[in-house]
Amino acid sequence: MNQERVVKAGLLGLGTVGSGVYKLVERQKNEMALKAGAGLEIQKILVHNINKKREGVDQSLLTDKWEDIMNDDEIEIVIEVMGGIEPARTMILEALHAGKNVVTANKDLVATHGHELLEAAEESGVDFLFEAAVAGAIPIIRPLKQCLAANEIQEVIGIVNGTTNYILTKMFELGMSFEEALKLAQEKGFAEKDPTTDLEGYDMMRKIAILSDIAWNTKINIHDIKHSSFSLIHNYDMKKNHQTMKYVCEALKDNNKIFISVGLMELDNQEVLCKINEEDNGVIVETSLADKLVFIGKGAGSLPTASAIVSDIYDIINQRVLDTYDNFNKYVINEVQ
Numbered sequence: 001m002n003q004e005r006v007v008k009a010g011l012l013g014l015g016t017v018g019s020g021v022y023k024l025v026e027r028q029k030n031e032m033a034l035k036a037g038a039g040l041e042i043q044k045i046l047v048h049n050i051n052k053k054r055e056g057v058d059q060s061l062l063t064d065k066w067e068d069i070m071n072d073d074e075i076e077i078v079i080e081v082m083g084g085i086e087p088a089r090t091m092i093l094e095a096l097h098a099g100k101n102v103v104t105a106n107k108d109l110v111a112t113h114g115h116e117l118l119e120a121a122e123e124s125g126v127d128f129l130f131e132a133a134v135a136g137a138i139p140i141i142r143p144l145k146q147c148l149a150a151n152e153i154q155e156v157i158g159i160v161n162g163t164t165n166y167i168l169t170k171m172f173e174l175g176m177s178f179e180e181a182l183k184l185a186q187e188k189g190f191a192e193k194d195p196t197t198d199l200e201g202y203d204m205m206r207k208i209a210i211l212s213d214i215a216w217n218t219k220i221n222i223h224d225i226k227h228s229s230f231s232l233i234h235n236y237d238m239k240k241n242h243q244t245m246k247y248v249c250e251a252l253k254d255n256n257k258i259f260i261s262v263g264l265m266e267l268d269n270q271e272v273l274c275k276i277n278e279e280d281n282g283v284i285v286e287t288s289l290a291d292k293l294v295f296i297g298k299g300a301g302s303l304p305t306a307s308a309i310v311s312d313i314y315d316i317i318n319q320r321v322l323d324t325y326d327n328f329n330k331y332v333i334n335e336v337q
Contacts, residue, residue, distance in 0.1 A: 005037070005038035005039070006038060006039040006040070006041050007038050007039065007040050007041070007076055007077060007317055008041050008043040008072075008074045008075045008076060008077075009025075009040060009041065009042055009043060009075060009076070009077040009078070009079055009313070010042075010043060010044045010045070010046065010069035010072065010075045010077070010078050010079070010100075011042050011044070011045045011046065011079045011081070012045075012046045012066075012069070012078065012079065012080045012081060012082050012088070012091060013046065013047070013080070013081040013082035013083070014045055014047050014054060014057065014062075015081070015082075015083075016189075016302045017081040017105055017132075017302050017305045017306060017309075018045070018081040018082075019054075019057070019302060020301075020302030020303045020305060020306035021079060021081060021306045021309050021310065022042060022045070022056075022057060023056065023303075023306070024303065024306045024307070024310055025040055025042055025310065026042075028310065029041075032310075032314070032317075035314065036313075036314050036317040036318055037317065037318065038317050040077075040313060040317070042061060043061070043072065043074060043075055044061055044062075044063050044068055044069050044072065044075065045057070045061045045062050045063065046063055046064070046065075046066060046068075046069055046082075047062050047063070047064060048064065049064070050062040050063065050064050066087075066091055069095075070091075070094055070095065070098065075100060076100060076101060077100065077101045077102070077103065077313060077316055077317075078091075078092070078095040078100050078101070078102045078103070079102075079103050079104075079309060079313070080092055080102060080103070080104040080105075080106060081104070081105050081106075081309070082106070083106055083108065084106070084108065084109075085108060085109055085112065085113070088104075088106055088109055089109055089113055089117075092104065092109070092117055092128070093116075093117065093120055096117065096120040096121050096124050096126055096128060097120060097123075097124055098124075099124055099125070099126055100126065101121075101126045101127045101128075101129075101316045102117075102121070102126070102127070102128050102129070103127075103129050103130070103132075103309055103312040103313055103316065104128075104129075104130050104132070104133065105130070105132035105133055105305055105308070105309055106130070106133060107133040107134060107203070107206045107207055107210065108206060110130045110133045110206075110210050111205075111206035111207075111209045111210050111222055112206075112222070114130070114210065114213060115213075115219055127312075127315070127316050127319070129141075129312035129315060129316065130210075130312070131308040131309070131311060131312050132305050132306075132308035132309045132312070133207070133210060134160060134207045134210050134211060135158070135160045135207070135281040135283060135295070135297070135299050136162070136281055136297065136298050136299040136300055136301065136304040136305050136307075136308065137297045137298045137299070137304035137305065137307045137308055138281055138282075138283065138295045138296070138297040138298075138299065138308075139295070139308070139311065140211065140283050140285075140295050141210075141211075141214060142311075142315075143285070143293070143295070144211065144214045144215055144285070145214055148285065148287055148290060148293075150289060151287035151288050151289045151290055152287065152288040152289075153215040153216065153253065153285060153286070153287055153288075154252070154253060154286045154287060154288060155250070155251065155252045155253070155284075155285070155286040156208070156211050156212065156215055156250070156251045156283065156284070156285050156286075157248060157249070157250040157251070157273070157283070157284050157286075158208075158248065158249060158250075158273070158281065158282055158283035158284060158295075159246055159247065159248060159249075159273055159276050159280075159281055159282050159283075159299075160203075160204055160207045160208070160249060160281050160283065160299060161198055161203050161204045161207075161247065161281075161299070162190055162278075162279035162280070162281060162299040162300035163185055163190055163191040163192075163195060163198040163199075163203075163279075163300075164198055164199065164204075164230050164247040165246070165247065165276065165277065165278065165279065165280065165281070165299075166181070166185045166188070166190045166191070166278055166279045167181040167182055167185055167191075167230075168181075168233070168245060168246060168247060169277040169278050170184060170185075171233070172244060172245065173277075178231075178233060178234065182195065189301075190279050190300055198230070199229065199230045199231055200227075200229050200230070200231075201227040201228065201229060201230065201247075201262040201263070202222075204227075204247070204249040204262045205222045205225045205227055205249070205262050206222055207249065208225065208249035208250070208251055208260055208262060209221075209222045209225065209260070211251065211283070212251040212258060212260055215251065215253075215285075216253060216258055218258065220258075220260065224260075225260045225261065225262060226259075226260065226261040226262070226263075227261065227262035227263060228262070228263035228264065230247050230264065232263075232264055233245065233264060236264065236266075242268060242269050243266045243267065243268060243269060244266075244267050244268075244269050244271075244274040245264055245265070245266055245267075246264070246265055246267055246273055246274065246276075247262075247263070247264055247265075248262070248263070248264075248265045248267075248273065249261070249262045250262075250265075272284060272294055276296060279298065279299055279300040279301070280296065280297065280298060280299055281296070281297065281298070281299025281300075282294065282295065282296040282297075283295045
């Protein structure tokens with residue numbers, strides 16, 4: 001067995017999500033060795049400023065040189081949590097071409113260059129995984145790609161932006177104004193100082209593009225997605241009986257055509273999406289064989305996102321690094337007994 005095997009990883013970025021990944025890996029070292037059949041060790045961390053003090057992080061791991069990770073043959077997995085398109089795209093491509101597996105939470109990159117990166121991974125015989133790019137801790141990418149492979153996906157609808165959902169919850173439940181709710185979301189860390197990406201729908205456009213790509217194996221241009229700004233909430237009556245306003249993304253396949261939209265939607269209070277509040281996310285997938293499946297969970301925060309990243313790392317260790325599920329199966333069987 002491979003219980004003493006330790007897989008080395010390089011972490012790109014040590015912001016909110018990067019710190020969450022580091023803490024979770026450190027916390028789960030023993031459990032990961034048992035579940036995955038090998039331990040995981042963060043060997044190097046790429047940061048902008050190596051002199052900045054970071055509580056709870058081994059300073060000797062820090063580097064400001066990408067080459068220190070790229071040229072380290074011991075590093076088998078690269079975890080990208082920097083965000084943005086460049087230099088993340090170039091670094092990931094270089095890592096994939098060098099035979100390193102990559103895990104990312106970068107929705108912008110996956111939405112615009114996902115096909116290119118997946119092709120590079122396939123050519124090199126490695127993995128490029130991105131469960132954390134959509135809906136935080138909710139496992140939605142893997143179910144669409146694997147668990148529902150026998151189904152024809154008919155519709156994907158959901159709330160996949162924690163910022164706007166948090167604002168709506170405070171406006172609807174507490175009677176706050178939009179400005180008050182936004183300020184509170186920023187204070188809580190659920191909204192950026194410049195919330196334009198969330199409020200104009202760009203964040204959800206990228207996420208529903210990713211889900212649609214996977215659901216129907218097609219390339220979606222985010223510029224073709226019909227969308228309306230969240231700021232239109234000023235035009236709606238928040239106190240309508242039996243209805244709740246939600247900011248929703250929807251992708252529907254009808255007669256071999258795919259229709260995708262992002263915008264405000266009035267929903268009956270009894271509908272599932274109306275029960276999703278605060279920073280939580282939820283996705284409903286309607287299928288040909290499994291009917292409707294509902295996925296609900298934390299959509300924002302360092303540890304929820306780190307949870308999805310680490311789940312991808314488990315997959316890579318099992319399928320690529322060790323090429324076996326023996327240890328995982330043994331763990332599950334022992335737990336059941």
